[in-house]
Amino acid sequence: MRTKENNQIFCDVCATLQSTRKKCKICGNRIYARKPYSLLKTLLYTLSAFIMLIPANLLDMMSSIKLTVEYPQTILGGIMWFYEEGDYFLAFIVFFASIFIPIFKILALIWLLIMAKIGKNRFSYFSTKLYKIIEFIGKYSMLDIFVVTIMTGFMQFGNLIHIEAGGAVIPFALVIIFTMLATQNFDTKLLWDEK
Amino acid sequence: MAEVYLVAVLVSMIKLKSISLMTVDIGLYLFFLFLFIFLLTVRFFNPHDVWHKELIK
Ligand SMILES: [Zn+2]
Numbered sequence: 001m002r003t004k005e006n007n008q009i010f011c012d013v014c015a016t017l018q019s020t021r022k023k024c025k026i027c028g029n030r031i032y033a034r035k036p037y038s039l040l041k042t043l044l045y046t047l048s049a050f051i052m053l054i055p056a057n058l059l060d061m062m063s064s065i066k067l068t069v070e071y072p073q074t075i076l077g078g079i080m081w082f083y084e085e086g087d088y089f090l091a092f093i094v095f096f097a098s099i100f101i102p103i104f105k106i107l108a109l110i111w112l113l114i115m116a117k118i119g120k121n122r123f124s125y126f127s128t129k130l131y132k133i134i135e136f137i138g139k140y141s142m143l144d145i146f147v148v149t150i151m152t153g154f155m156q157f158g159n160l161i162h163i164e165a166g167g168a169v170i171p172f173a174l175v176i177i178f179t180m181l182a183t184q185n186f187d188t189k190l191l192w193d194e195k
Numbered sequence: 196m197a198e199v200y201l202v203a204v205l206v207s208m209i210k211l212k213s214i215s216l217m218t219v220d221i222g223l224y225l226f227f228l229f230l231f232i233f234l235l236t237v238r239f240f241n242p243h244d245v246w247h248k249e250l251i252k
Contacts, residue, residue, distance in 0.1 A: 146203030
């Protein structure tokens with residue numbers, strides 16, 4: 001935060017007002033009026049996440065190998081499996097965490113980038129709320145990664161049955177990491193700057 | 196992130212149930228307990244306190 005009147009910057013770590021522009025005198029935290037290269041970094045991370053979304057949904061998330069016969073499963077396949085088993089609630093949770101949240105986050109980030117470029121406007125309040133939402137729900141898309149981790153850990157009985165992580169795990173993890181980095185690097189103060 | 200892990204444990208349990216017989220043991224309940232205490236810790240920890248001793252009550 002920079003107050004335009006006295007040119008002071010608020011330090012997020014120790015919660016004091018600082019008059020320097022580089023390092024906080026009390027805690028040594030790097031301080032800045034606005035996050036450096038905020039829009040560029042957010043844009044690049046969002047684009048990377050979008051590119052990774054394609055292999056994440058096309059490749060297999062995990063495959064169970066029963067007596068040397070392989071049964072691969074994509075993200076959507078896993079959701080369909082729950083749906084066919086009659087677990088509509090779980091199907092919904094996995095759909096929400098693995099498909100809805102990443103796409104919603106990428107769309108929201110694009111919206112935020114446009115709004116930050118425009119500066120203060122009548123959507124600023126809404127955009128700040130939107131940022132808070134995507135910052136909060138981001139971690140829930142880790143669900144599928146954790147599920148694969150637990151499943152592969154449990155089911156290791158050699159040729160009888162074992163579960164392997166598929167090629168989609170790394171692209172999917174990257175989607176989540178990239179959207180998280182994009183969210184972190186976005187500076188909400190840009191939404192309120194008068195241009 | 197711990198609460199996400201809890202949901203993942205529950206989802207995996209249901210997936211594993213279809214493959215083989217499974218029973219729940221004390222570890223899961225201890226995990227619930229850990230999660231509860233962890234959430235409380237996160238809820239009450241304020242990093243700014245490190246720098247402002249006079250404000251801690
Ligand atoms: Zn400081």
